[in-house]
Amino acid sequence: MEAQKPSEWFVLMKLKLKTAQEYAANQPWQNWSIYRVPRRLREAQDNKVYVTQTVSIGPYHPTDEQLQSMDRHKWIALSRTLEHSGQDLDVYLDAIKRVEKQARACFQEDISHLSSNEFVEMMVLDGCFILELFHCSPKTENAHDLEAVIYNRTMIDDILLDLVMLENQIPLSILDRLLEIISNNQPNYRAVDLALNLFNAEWLTCTQSLLHQEPQQNPISLHNSWWQTFEKSPPEYVRKWYSFGLDSKRNHRQLIPRVTELQESGVKLRRRSSNQFWDIKFNKGVLEIPSLWIQDSTKPTLLNLAAFEQCHLDIKEAAITSYLVFMECLIKSPEDVSYLNRHGIVQHLLGDDTEVVDMLKIVAKEMLTDAHSNRYANLGDDVNAYCCQRRNIWRANLLRNYFNNPWVIISLVAAFFLLLLTVTQTVYTVWPFYRSAP
Template identity: 40%
Template sequence: MVAVFNKELLSWYLITLKLRETLESGIPSSSPNSGTRSIELPQQQHQQKLQRAPSESYQVLLNQESENLQEETNSAASEWVISIKEKLEEACQDDVASSWTKLSIYKIPHYLRDSSGGDKTYAPQIVSLGPYHHGKKRLRQMECHKWRSINRVLKRTKHDISLYLNAMKEMEERARSCYEEIIISLSSNEFVEMLVLDGCFVLELFRGATEGFKELGYSRNDPVFAMRGSMHSIQRDMIMLENQLPLFILNRLLEIQLDKPDLEGLVAALALRFFDPLLPTDEPLSKSGRNKCESSFRTSTKSDTFDPLSDKGGLHCLDVFRRSLLQTGPQLTPRMWIKRRSNAHRVADKRRQQLIHCVTELREAGIKFKKRKTDRFWDIKFQDGILRIPRLLIHDGTKSLFLNLIAFEQCHLDCNNDITSYVIFMDNLINSREDVGYLHYCGIIEHWLGSDAEVADLFNRLCQEVVFDINNSYLSPLSESVNRYYNHRWNTWCASLRHNYFSNPWAIISLVAAVVLLLLTFAQTYYSIYGYYRSAQ
């Protein structure tokens, strides 16, 4: 019994030890006095993990954001490079596809438009021609009259509209190349329709001015197709640089209307007849010239066609009008690109555009002004102290006319600067209303404006921002001669004597009396001294 009892105790003792070892194996070993610390240690480790967790997660986020930012930067740089390459390819295509030598109808440069003091100088107010102002709201009223004109043409010629459309379709690419801007606002059909509509409208006006609108079938009370009412405003709009159609388009349409080919030059002749009222001179187109123009249109043959510019090939109506003004004028070498880009010859400062002194200063130097009898308003002469200037007529359309002519000379490289030279020369002469008044007294300037001050202001504003080369002006030699005469002191003294003592009869009598009195005083003094010495001897 004892042995069994001891065996059972031994079993319980062993089981107890095993249980103790099992329990102690789940608790970390520590010193005998670290019972409390064995409980606190897991809590401290948890707190340390909580403290380390934010910093580790923040670092992970930073790494992710940095990687994302790097990817976005690389993507943006790649897109930027791609966009630059696309622009270079587009520029290369434009450079290859564009022919700069064909440009003839330009947009007005912003520096000229801003200096003109308003948009009415360069933008049409009644009728639009070409794509630059096509479809503008204020110009839509004239569209119905354009359709009336083409309807009249079709009835008169018995033609089908497709004949004109097909002809313009063949010339579309050539016509588009004449404009400075790429016309993306008009589709191919819309552009061709515009050429036919605007071209026939222009030809009806040209033919009506020569043949008579009544002969073309229009009523004498027609609001547009009659030489009255708004015709002057229409002429002024049609001479603007941005409002032009290529001359070869008008030539082709007229050939179709008359059923005769090779009518080169006839449109130019009709244009000169139509724009005759805009000439800056009171000498209109001669009667013989009108008769010749009318007979040339009636015969409509190449041999009889009147075209003073046939050897030069006009680009558009503004170019034809300018060539007619200067057709017997000075011929200078056309400007080359390198010459235009040269800083040594570019003069934009108005103070450095001084060709000549003003009228008042020249008069003080003894220079006289006389009217030169010629219809070539630009043909100025100077000889023996006399400046002979042709008569210039100034009306309400003169400002717009000169500014558009100047803009064309500024934009077109194969064009001299004769009109610009003349305007700057007159700007130098005119500084005040007194200068205008004296030129008007001499018969050189005739104007329909309100006052002489308005004329002076007109010339002083015409060339404010114009790039001009004094050395490339046909008036430079004349200006040098005038300046040499002005700088000669003897001429100034003589002029001062005439101005102060010979300006009127009373001044001459006073001068003669003063001279006689001086001589008598000198004689009296002489004889008094002579008598004194003689008596002393």
């Protein structure tokens, strides 16, 4: 009897299964460093915070007509790079072609629609543009040459904001390779050093750094550890995940009471001197928070950095995400903002304090963090434990109700002396009778 041939549908399923197995075996996610914003985050925010407005970098937004107007400046930057390095264009193209496969692997989204020539041209053009901006930034001695690349100096702020967009990136390895050519294979600095010179400290917060000081795990090991944990105990691990979004239908653990509740419980808030705005400490009833300067660029910058953490890091390592959730729990009203402003903790250039509350409410929406082991979990437990102690609440009420007004203090002091005099008079009155008693 002749064997029945497999149906076309069955053959197609087998092919799909084989493709999936090959994909899983290659583990392409281990090389990803440039991501698309997760739909969960994009739908929770105004889309503008994730979309470039001035310049397109990389393959995710190459067809936007408005962004293509900046291409002229990219070609100017390339011309200046060739002039400074004394190298021909083909040297740059050949160098990037040799690392094309590794560079493509950095992108989460499939970019196979770009031919090899198109991809290499994009990497060289965008890379040289970024490096020229780094060299001609206002912090460097070549700042006066900025007009040779960007004729309008006011445009630089818009470009810098675009360069922190999650989807507007190229691999750092491309920039490092271009730097090697520019310096004749003897680089005395890396692309990351140039980037930090431009984007560190004052650019966002005026005083703090965006960087982790403690050593970070390798992204590959972070992905592996996440999956290993998930495979071992999925039900328990999933239940530990909380979204601190403001959807009223979603239950979530309150990380820390708001400012006014902390005051009522006797917690004092002070500005902390630190070079990291998330370096928050609590000790003996004092919550110390570094100063944060909020301006128009703060919201998109923090959201894109948090989106990168959500895509690239273990949730427990997401410092900015944890910080946003913490601050949203802390600030619930304009009165909370006003108090922090008076103590130098939150300063802003927004319209009023209500806008700060609304901004934090928006940026914390749909942020996922591990409620039991995020950066501030232990701190939050300590603060909540302190707030639950009755003696702290009584002391706070006493200080607030009786020692917050100088006239009340004077009245209490006068009453104390009056009581003391009364007791003294009573003692002197009774004492002779006591001594004369048989």
